Amino acid sequence: MGNIEAKRENFLKAISYFDKVIEISRGKSQMIVMLINTLSAKSSMLLDLDRKEESYKVSSEALKLLNENKIDLVAGIVYMNHGRVAAAKKLFDEAEIYAHKGLEASKSTGNQQIVSDSYSILYQVYKEKKDFEKSLKYYEEYVHLRDTLVNQESNLKLSRAIIENESEQKQAIANAEIQKQKVIKNTTMITSSVVLLSGIFLFVGFRKRQRIKQNQKELLLKTKISDTELKALRLQMNPHFIFNSLNSISDYIQKNDLQSADYFLSKFAKLMRGILENSEEKEIPIADELKMLELYMTLEASRLNDKFSFEINVDQDIDTENTFIPPLILQPFVENSIWHGLSKKEGKGKIIIHITKDNSMLNCIVEDNGLGRNNNEGTSRKSYGMKITKDRLDVLNKLKNTNASVNLIDLEKGTRVEVKLPLETDNL
Numbered sequence: 001m002g003n004i005e006a007k008r009e010n011f012l013k014a015i016s017y018f019d020k021v022i023e024i025s026r027g028k029s030q031m032i033v034m035l036i037n038t039l040s041a042k043s044s045m046l047l048d049l050d051r052k053e054e055s056y057k058v059s060s061e062a063l064k065l066l067n068e069n070k071i072d073l074v075a076g077i078v079y080m081n082h083g084r085v086a087a088a089k090k091l092f093d094e095a096e097i098y099a100h101k102g103l104e105a106s107k108s109t110g111n112q113q114i115v116s117d118s119y120s121i122l123y124q125v126y127k128e129k130k131d132f133e134k135s136l137k138y139y140e141e142y143v144h145l146r147d148t149l150v151n152q153e154s155n156l157k158l159s160r161a162i163i164e165n166e167s168e169q170k171q172a173i174a175n176a177e178i179q180k181q182k183v184i185k186n187t188t189m190i191t192s193s194v195v196l197l198s199g200i201f202l203f204v205g206f207r208k209r210q211r212i213k214q215n216q217k218e219l220l221l222k223t224k225i226s227d228t229e230l231k232a233l234r235l236q237m238n239p240h241f242i243f244n245s246l247n248s249i250s251d252y253i254q255k256n257d258l259q260s261a262d263y264f265l266s267k268f269a270k271l272m273r274g275i276l277e278n279s280e281e282k283e284i285p286i287a288d289e290l291k292m293l294e295l296y297m298t299l300e301a302s303r304l305n306d307k308f309s310f311e312i313n314v315d316q317d318i319d320t321e322n323t324f325i326p327p328l329i330l331q332p333f334v335e336n337s338i339w340h341g342l343s344k345k346e347g348k349g350k351i352i353i354h355i356t357k358d359n360s361m362l363n364c365i366v367e368d369n370g371l372g373r374n375n376n377e378g379t380s381r382k383s384y385g386m387k388i389t390k391d392r393l394d395v396l397n398k399l400k401n402t403n404a405s406v407n408l409i410d411l412e413k414g415t416r417v418e419v420k421l422p423l424e425t426d427n428l
Contacts, residue, residue: 341370
């Protein structure tokens, strides 16, 4: 009766029947398998009712009884269910351990549904732990096995349809075979318990599969986010810039100009720390982004013997401490201005950064009076930086349904880059 109510999603009624079974079974060694199975089933129902603490307590009791009695036949179900409950409580290390145990035990007994559910738990656990490589691996295992089980279920439905349309003789044979299977299922209490509980987990697994389908796009999008953020960090940690900066520090030391060396080293360390800290955030205040840009341009201007100057302007109606943008978004364009626009220019150059607000968008402008693109060679890094920034904005547009964009404009003298971003503040 508990299993029937569970399949009807009457979880409270199901739990009331499970409690009667638990009361009858507790303390009777010949009913230990029934007790463990029912505790695990009750735990699953409590979790579906979002009663996580109660679910964890009941699942832990089932796990303890299983370990004390070493009943291998139901180990896969109990381990897998405890992993699912632990994951719901965000105990991801514990969930990982028992999902793996459930997977190993279920493979040995051949219970493909529990194997599938274990893959599903591991996929979600590794997604939460941001180990996207393992998450994707177990997601693919889960989808493959899920499709296999769905095909088997479809074949079963087709077989039933054929049987229903056959002659009375074949129907009688089919009914006899079904009766035979019922007799076999009832031969032992253990087999009966496992089959009934598997039915519950098949239903629960179906519901989880529906949720996982909805999460698939989110996983792939988060993987792309991590990839673009890593590429952006690599772009920021340009080995040429690091090498040149360290060379400058070394040169100051060799000239015994310790004051300049200390100044340059202090700025360089502050910039590297800021880049690494900001790269961990999804969004940072504009003030932090501009501080990093100012540090970077100060170092490059010093190293290039003040070959260029810079200016940063922000409209007065923009609160730089409470208005947010993706981190490390403007530096690639500033770097392009220095290396491909100003470093080869005769005479002194200038970079102007201007942040304005246009309704619900921010317009971040990087402008220089350098050589411009038409008079420049070696644009591979410029193209790489542009591609990474466009990829990041594509991801941002998909996540927030916005129209962020980047536009490159050739000036009579120099280049102008306009990066349009959605306006994000603490008030939104």
